[in-house]
Amino acid sequence: MTDIRPFHGAHYNQELLKHWTDIICPVYDIISPQQQADLYLKNEFNFVRLEFSRELPQDTDSDNKYTRAATTLEQWLKQGVMVTDASPAIYIHDHYFTYRGKEHKRRNLIVRVRVEEWEKMIVRPHEGTMTKPKADRLNLLWTLQANTSSIMALYEDPNKQINQVIAAAERRTPLLYLEKTGDEGHLLWAVTDPAAIKKVQDSLHEQPIYIADGHHRYESALNYKRQRLASSPETTGDEGFNFVMMTLVDFADPGMILPPHRLVRGINKSTLDQLLPKLKVFFDMEEIPLKVPDVFQKLESQLKGENDIRAAVCGLIPGKLVLLRLRRDADVNSMMPYFHSDIYKGLDVSVIDHVILEELLGLGADYSTLVNYTYEERDAVNRVLAGEFQLAFLLKPIKAETIKAIADARDRMPKKSTYFYPKPPAGLIINRLI
Numbered sequence: 218m219t220d221i222r223p224f225h226g227a228h229y230n231q232e233l234l235k236h237w238t239d240i241i242c243p244v245y246d247i248i249s250p251q252q253q254a255d256l257y258l259k260n261e262f263n264f265v266r267l268e269f270s271r272e273l274p275q276d277t278d279s280d281n282k283y284t285r286a287a288t289t290l291e292q293w294l295k296q297g298v299m300v301t302d303a304s305p306a307i308y309i310h311d312h313y314f315t316y317r318g319k320e321h322k323r324r325n326l327i328v329r330v331r332v333e334e335w336e337k338m339i340v341r342p343h344e345g346t347m348t349k350p351k352a353d354r355l356n357l358l359w360t361l362q363a364n365t366s367s368i369m370a371l372y373e374d375p376n377k378q379i380n381q382v383i384a385a386a387e388r389r390t391p392l393l394y395l396e397k398t399g400d401e402g403h404l405l406w407a408v409t410d411p412a413a414i415k416k417v418q419d420s421l422h423e424q425p426i427y428i429a430d431g432h433h434r435y436e437s438a439l440n441y442k443r444q445r446l447a448s449s450p451e452t453t454g455d456e457g458f459n460f461v462m463m464t465l466v467d468f469a470d471p472g473m474i475l476p477p478h479r480l481v482r483g484i485n486k487s488t489l490d491q492l493l494p495k496l497k498v499f500f501d502m503e504e505i506p507l508k509v510p511d512v513f514q515k516l517e518s519q520l521k522g523e524n525d526i527r528a529a530v531c532g533l534i535p536g537k538l539v540l541l542r543l544r545r546d547a548d549v550n551s552m553m554p555y556f557h558s559d560i561y562k563g564l565d566v567s568v569i570d571h572v573i574l575e576e577l578l579g580l581g582a583d584y585s586t587l588v589n590y591t592y593e594e595r596d597a598v599n600r601v602l603a604g605e606f607q608l609a610f611l612l613k614p615i616k617a618e619t620i621k622a623i624a625d626a627r628d629r630m631p632k633k634s635t636y637f638y639p640k641p642p643a644g645l646i647i648n649r650l651i
Contacts, residue, residue, distance in 0.1 A: 218339055219426055220331035221418045222460060223305035226407070226646040227363075228393060230300055233262060237395040237403075241644040244366040245269040246350060246433070262298055264644030268365045283360035290361060301649070302392075306407035307414055308646055309386045310464065313402040314639045316473055323472040323639075324383060326417070327367060327405075327646060329460040330426065332435075332442045340370070341425050341624035345632055346432045354437035362650045364438070364462035366643035368431030371468050371617060378420040379467070382413045393645070403645060426465065427624050430637045435461065457650030464641045468617050473638040476612035477590040478597045479569060484578060484587070484607050493533060495577045499547040500527070503540040507531075507602075512538070513595055520594070520613045527565045532601045532608040543568060552576050558628040564619070569610050570631045592636050 233240055239260040242248065248256070248269050256265040266289045270282035293299045308327035315321070333339040357365070374380055386406040395403040408414060428435055438461035445458040452459075466472070496502070505515055519526055519540055530539045543549070549572050553562045561567055574580050580587055589606070591597050597609040615635050623630055 218423050219421045221307075221421050222329040222331070223307045223409070223414050224329045224460075224462070224648050225302050225305055226308060226327075227294070227299050227301045227649055228405075228646045229262070229644070230297060231393055233298065234393060234395055236260075238398050240264060241395070241642045242268055244431075244640050244643050245353075247640065262293065264365070267361065267363075267647075268643040283356050286357065287361045290363065299647075302407060304407075304409040306409045307417055308392070309383050309406040309408060310641070310645065311387070311404040312472075312639065312641065313397050313404075314472075315400040316638065321472070323466060324470060325641065326379065326383070326465040328417070328463060328465060329648060330370075330463045330465075331459055332438050332461050334439070338627070339425055340435065341427045342432050342435070343427065343429075343620045343624045343630055344432050344634060345629045346436050347632075350433040351437050351440070354434050355440050358437060358441045358650070359444075362457070364434075364648040364650070366431075366434070367462045367464040367641050367646075367648075368434050368438075369429045369464045369466060369637055369641055370431075371427040371429050371471060371620070372421055372465050373424060374420065374467050374469075376420070378416055382408065382416055385413065395645075401639060401642075403642070405645060421465075426463070427621055429466065429471065429620070429635070430640055431463075457648075460648075460650075462646075462648035468621065471617050471637065474614055474617065474620075475592040475636040475638050476566070476614045477592060477633040477636050478594065478612055479574065479608075479610040480589040480591060480597060480600060480606040481574070481578070481580075481587060481608040481610070482589075482606045488579060489607060492577060496533075496541065496573070499549060499572065500541040500543055503542070504534065505529075505538040505540065507536050507538060507598070513598075516594055516611065520611065526613065528569050528613070529611040530608060531598045531611065532606070538598070538611075558623070558626045560619075560623050560626050561628050561630065564615070564623075564630060564634070565613050566615070566631050566634045569612065573610065590633050592638070 229240060240262055242256050242263055242265040245268050253265060253269060253271065256263045267286045270286045272282050310325040310327055312323045312325060386408050389406060391404045392407045393405040442458050446452065505512060509515065516529060516538060520529065525542050527541050527543050530541060533539045549568060550562055552572050553567060574584055575582060594611050597611055600606050601609045620635065
């Protein structure tokens, strides 16, 4: 089943990481154009030059953001800016972070995982993908021949075998120490002991793993493997392109799974005026005045509670949040794509996307230009009150076991259903495929 391998990780020289926030960068898909420019200015060795290099007007087939990333990596390795570990290892990563004023730690395992076709159900997805990000990551793989940022995936450790390996590793001196600065900090250990590595491999061998974040990167790795096999049919199966770097996280410790709240604009007045009576056909409603001093605490309590609330809406009734409870007699299945599972049709996000956005608001399946996303309830409400958006649909967080259930059913959630926080950073360690 799951094939886990150690690898010779490449990483920054610890000396450079004294000011690691100037060096390490976010993963490519959350870097805005302005942030990309800022990261370039932070430090000449900022990892954005590999993870998400700049496009230039004069780019050509032989000189472009991908070739410049490859040249930069080779230069950094020659200069000792980055070093490659002599022994193959699996890496233990403690990710410290602050969320809403509270301190947290997520414990990760960074490994190579054999790239498998989806139908084998060894690696299981839970969300769909888009074409453009996959093409970008595939081009980077061909040119750089390295995984610059790690796919985040979930595993189960019922017998605590992996936990024993991690506990033993943390008693040793870390390979990298990135002191907590602001909201985040990192510790990284390299486990090279063959017995410890085998314990991890044996623990994961008979179980599937579930992609939490990085579906585009996995599909790019899968396409890269297919293309390499097509051009080099005589292989051993141990070549680097058969594997991809993953950060594995125990289902019991996934960090924060935040809901991407929907922000809607561009709706004509007539459609907006008709929304409330249309919603009453399907939902019972409860109002919370926005002027209540602890309104966001009450909202959070309702959205995180074990209840039948599907979402809250801001902008529907002036000065109020409206909680939506789907009526027991409401027939919404007919509004869902027929080919999806019953688990999918029961998701809150499916009800909001298909019933409200697509049908009641008439946005249709392609509403990308009218809908934005945020992961904070307060931000969503404030942007509606400021007139930037007309409506905000505030969703309940999805549990890790729901992600497992949808993946086990060979289904995928609607796009932008989950946001795992924090994302593993880019630049902590890379996996070279050569």
